[in-house]
Amino acid sequence: MAELVYRRQKRNLAKRLAPALQVGLPAIALVVMLIVIFWIRPTAMSYFGFTLLFKLAVPLMFAALAQMLVIMLGDIDLSIGSFVGFVTCVTALYLDTAPMLAIAIYIGSIFVYAGVGLVIHLRQLPSIIVTLGMSFIWLGVAIIILPAPGGAAPAWLSGFMAWRPPLLPLPVLLAIAAALIGHFVISQSSYGAVLRGAGGNPRAIQRAGWSITMIRAAVYAAAGLLGLIAGITLTGLTTSGDPNVAPAYTLLGVGAVILGGGSFTGGIVSPVGTVIGALTLALAGSLLSFLQVPPTWQIGAQGGILFLVLAGRILLAEDKS
Amino acid sequence: MQPSQAAVDTAAGLLIEARGIRKSFGAVHALVGVDFNLAAGEVLGLVGHNGAGKSTLMNVISGAIQRTEGRFVYSGQAVDHWGTAEAQAGGLRCIFQELSLCTNLSAAENAHIIHRSLRGFGWRHKARRLITKALDDIFPGHGIDVDTKIADLSIGERQMVEIARAFTETEDKVRCVILDEPTSALGHKPAEQLLAYIKTASRRGVACILITHRLNEILAVCDRVVVMMDGAIVGDRRAAGLARSDLVGMMGNIEAPHEQAAPTRNASQVLTVNHAGIDRADLPIKAAPGDIIGFAGLDGHGQRERLRAIYTATRKVPVAFVAGDRSVEGVMPLWSIADNLTLRSLNALQKSGFVSPSAARALAQSWSQRLKVKAPSIDTPILSLSGGNQQKVLFARALASDGQVILLDDPMRGVDVGTKQEVYQLIRDEAERGRIFIWYTTEFEELKNCDRLYVFREGRAIAEVPGDKIDHNRILEASFGGADG
Numbered sequence: 052m053a054e055l056v057y058r059r060q061k062r063n064l065a066k067r068l069a070p071a072l073q074v075g076l077p078a079i080a081l082v083v084m085l086i087v088i089f090w091i092r093p094t095a096m097s098y099f100g101f102t103l104l105f106k107l108a109v110p111l112m113f114a115a116l117a118q119m120l121v122i123m124l125g126d127i128d129l130s131i132g133s134f135v136g137f138v139t140c141v142t143a144l145y146l147d148t149a150p151m152l153a154i155a156i157y158i159g160s161i162f163v164y165a166g167v168g169l170v171i172h173l174r175q176l177p178s179i180i181v182t183l184g185m186s187f188i189w190l191g192v193a194i195i196i197l198p199a200p201g202g203a204a205p206a207w208l209s210g211f212m213a214w215r216p217p218l219l220p221l222p223v224l225l226a227i228a229a230a231l232i233g234h235f236v237i238s239q240s241s242y243g244a245v246l247r248g249a250g251g252n253p254r255a256i257q258r259a260g261w262s263i264t265m266i267r268a269a270v271y272a273a274a275g276l277l278g279l280i281a282g283i284t285l286t287g288l289t290t291s292g293d294p295n296v297a298p299a300y301t302l303l304g305v306g307a308v309i310l311g312g313g314s315f316t317g318g319i320v321s322p323v324g325t326v327i328g329a330l331t332l333a334l335a336g337s338l339l340s341f342l343q344v345p346p347t348w349q350i351g352a353q354g355g356i357l358f359l360v361l362a363g364r365i366l367l368a369e370d371k372s
Numbered sequence: 373m374q375p376s377q378a379a380v381d382t383a384a385g386l387l388i389e390a391r392g393i394r395k396s397f398g399a400v401h402a403l404v405g406v407d408f409n410l411a412a413g414e415v416l417g418l419v420g421h422n423g424a425g426k427s428t429l430m431n432v433i434s435g436a437i438q439r440t441e442g443r444f445v446y447s448g449q450a451v452d453h454w455g456t457a458e459a460q461a462g463g464l465r466c467i468f469q470e471l472s473l474c475t476n477l478s479a480a481e482n483a484h485i486i487h488r489s490l491r492g493f494g495w496r497h498k499a500r501r502l503i504t505k506a507l508d509d510i511f512p513g514h515g516i517d518v519d520t521k522i523a524d525l526s527i528g529e530r531q532m533v534e535i536a537r538a539f540t541e542t543e544d545k546v547r548c549v550i551l552d553e554p555t556s557a558l559g560h561k562p563a564e565q566l567l568a569y570i571k572t573a574s575r576r577g578v579a580c581i582l583i584t585h586r587l588n589e590i591l592a593v594c595d596r597v598v599v600m601m602d603g604a605i606v607g608d609r610r611a612a613g614l615a616r617s618d619l620v621g622m623m624g625n626i627e628a629p630h631e632q633a634a635p636t637r638n639a640s641q642v643l644t645v646n647h648a649g650i651d652r653a654d655l656p657i658k659a660a661p662g663d664i665i666g667f668a669g670l671d672g673h674g675q676r677e678r679l680r681a682i683y684t685a686t687r688k689v690p691v692a693f694v695a696g697d698r699s700v701e702g703v704m705p706l707w708s709i710a711d712n713l714t715l716r717s718l719n720a721l722q723k724s725g726f727v728s729p730s731a732a733r734a735l736a737q738s739w740s741q742r743l744k745v746k747a748p749s750i751d752t753p754i755l756s757l758s759g760g761n762q763q764k765v766l767f768a769r770a771l772a773s774d775g776q777v778i779l780l781d782d783p784m785r786g787v788d789v790g791t792k793q794e795v796y797q798l799i800r801d802e803a804e805r806g807r808i809f810i811w812y813t814t815e816f817e818e819l820k821n822c823d824r825l826y827v828f829r830e831g832r833a834i835a836e837v838p839g840d841k842i843d844h845n846r847i848l849e850a851s852f853g854g855a856d857g
Contacts, residue, residue, distance in 0.1 A: 251476035
């Protein structure tokens with residue numbers, strides 16, 4: 052009997068370690084990539100090197116967190132890439148010259164996101180269709196206000212993105228902050244449990260007296276807010292607006308969520324994993340450049356890295372059961 | 373009479389008082405004017421056929437669906453809109469037949485779902501303590517880790533968490549718990565523990581509504597029994613002095629006397645199933661054509677795993693499987709009865725790669741008639757059927773197939789007495805024709821239909837009981853490990 056209890060505890064320990072392992076694998080991949088890069092170019096192992104390597108990962112990370120919120124509900128957001136593009140246009144055009152207008156558009160777009168969540172929930176529409184439609188709308192509106200890439204980011208914004216805080220490079224600092232806040236809100240807080248529950252078994256949440264309608268609207272609004280941050284930080288980096296700057300964010304974001312231990316069934320997501328996943332995907336591009344893979348092969352090779360890490364994760368998941 | 377009746381009720385301090393409740397889904401009248409009341413601390417048994425309207429009535433009372441018509445008084449206050457939030461705030465909890473836990477969360481996190489006050493720093497610790505205490509109170513020695521995801525627990529353990537959660541209290545006191553087939557997924561011991569706890573809770577003033585097809589449980593714990601039929605209450609009696617046969621009589625079907633176990637067939641027949649165990653302590657499962665083999669023992673002791681192993685290992689003859697966990701591994705939720713029923717026979721129904729629609733319909737028609745599936749037509753979506761009728765369709769799927777070995781994974785969960793008797797008869801008839809049934813069940817009564825039993829403990833078949841020696845004590849003894857446990 053005692054042995055049975057012991058075995059049970061061991062099994063539970065393995066189960067508790069499993070999520071850590073799932074986050075751990077992309078983290079290991081990230082470290083391996085960094086080691087390879089530092090081996091080829093030891094000078095990259097510096098404050099400046101880290102800033103350069105992860106600079107472009109910042110907006111992707113926020114877009115991936117936005118995608119994570121939507122995937123948490125069991126939905127998918129195909130519009131986040133064009134939304135980020137739209138935000139860069141608004142930021143580059145108006146934030147400097149007409150800040151009030153820019154802020155009004157920002158707030159309005161968050162409401163639109165909440166509205167999309169409401170429509171999906173109330174009409175029971177598939178999110179994949181609604182957000183696909185929304186992606187064309189965001190792209191169209193962005194092209195209307197800014198037909199060709201241009202505009203200028205406010206000086207303070209590009210200044211902020213180029214800021215060099217002491218001790219840690221800005222991208223690393225932002226990544227840690229985003230991962231910690233996300234972990235606290237989604238994985239630790241009591242509301243996070245309800246949100247994840249809403250993805251896992253919405254009926255149970257509803258029967259316990261929570262409003263799924265409100266939850267969906269709020270989560271979509273939060274996804275919109277994160278998309279907004281992604282767009283603003285991206286403008287700070289590129290210093291101009293471009294409707295077509297970020298279409299890849301949609302699927303790279305999905306990749307980051309899944310890489311970080313998330314699941315399409317809803318309710319199973321990890322903010323820390325997502326952030327690490329986004330960093331891994333962003334670094335994969337740099338790694339290939341360092342390895343002098345010709346640009347024509349880079350996209351394919353990036354896909355190969357994604358495939359390898361995901362396959363590893365699945366093998367690991369099977370192993371523990 | 374009506375006013376004086378009301379006066380009496382108010383004096384008695386009723387918790388729930390419902391008058392003339394009607395509920396229609398389109399043209400279907402699920403409830404046709406039900407008068408229902410429940411006193412504080414009362415234990416009420418609710419029985420009736422599948423589709424009698426029990427679940428609908430409970431959904432109305434719990435606020436999950438809105439009544440079409442009728443007056444509803446909760447705790448002395450007439451309520452107009454009664455939703456799940458109001459029910460929750462009023463201390464009314466439900467344990468539904470299909471689990472209402474979030475399987476991606478832990479037991480502690482699930483406790484928060486119904487307790488909003490568990491928040492701020494240290495909420496997780498409080499939630500853990502709350503649910504652990506409830507589990508310890510109701511199911512002493514349960515051995516459930518409250519930080520494990522529900523998805524990683526067995527179905528019996530999930531049910532225990534769900535029940536324990538319903539009895540947890542923070543700000544709002546629990547005043548009434550509705551238990552819909554709570555013991556169907558539980559093993560013998562947890563079921564007894566639960567019944568004992570319901571009595572304790574009722575002394576504390578917590579009212580319970582117990583819906584179950586296990587009439588002995590009703591007679592063991594309930595103060596009053598309400599019988600429903602065709603969307604109306606047809607009987608309302610004190611439970612004291614009531615016998616099992618009275619209850620069955622009130623439900624309107626005559627309980628067939630238990631037949632003696634089918635005559636044992638000659639042993640000279642060739643074994644169709646001969647499935648070796650995982651080690652020497654694990655008995656091989658042997659079955660010849662015409663055998664009905666039972667798997668007994670406490671829930672979650674390896675019976676399901678063994679059924680699955682047999683399913684994979686049986687290659688020579690066709691096998692069919694009847695799932696107990698309908699929603700997960702049984703029904704195709706969006707398909708009609710006919711599509712669900714013919715799923716296992718598509719190979720037999722095909723002609724040069726195309727399924728013959730007329731043959732498929734004929735097969736579905738004849739089998740849904742044989743099993744008396746209660747539905748307007750075989751094109752009805754399966755989810756519009758009651759649980760018992762869905763289960764009949766799953767049975768028909770296996771029986772209509774070419775399967776010579778039919779594996780039953782506790783298929784009678786939440787099925788009413790009448791249906792059960794029909795299905796038992798059908799199983800015996802089919803066995804006469806040479807089919808083999810391997811039947812895992814958590815109900816002792818059902819084991820009496822078997823020719824031979826294997827009792828499971830800790831993942832192994834540890835005892836074989838011949839048909840004429842099947843009795844309660846013997847099985848219990850083997851499940852608990854006899855003298856050495």
